[in-house]
Amino acid sequence: MKKLLAAFCLAAVVGPALAATQTVTLSVPGMTCPACPITVKKALSKVEGVSQVDVTLEKREAVVTFDDTKADIQKLTKATKDAGYPSSVKH
Numbered sequence: 001m002k003k004l005l006a007a008f009c010l011a012a013v014v015g016p017a018l019a020a021t022q023t024v025t026l027s028v029p030g031m032t033c034p035a036c037p038i039t040v041k042k043a044l045s046k047v048e049g050v051s052q053v054d055v056t057l058e059k060r061e062a063v064v065t066f067d068d069t070k071a072d073i074q075k076l077t078k079a080t081k082d083a084g085y086p087s088s089v090k091h
């Protein structure tokens, strides 16, 4: 049982590295009230390959972690735009 758990943990560590996980910060200037981040988060979470979304209303930004074999920045910005919040990559 312990051996199985160790193998699982190892897979969890190695897995994301092989899947080319990327994190990008999107600027979402259209967010104005506490309900906005919920909509933006929902839209981004629906994009295939997205594993984590952290939206901050104060900073007007969304930090998105995604598998770049399934998703790309264009898909992410399109998702927020379709939800009513155009976004761009923050440099």
Ligand SMILES: [Cu+2]
Binding pocket: 031, 032, 033, 034, 035, 036, 037
């Ligand atoms: Cu709002």
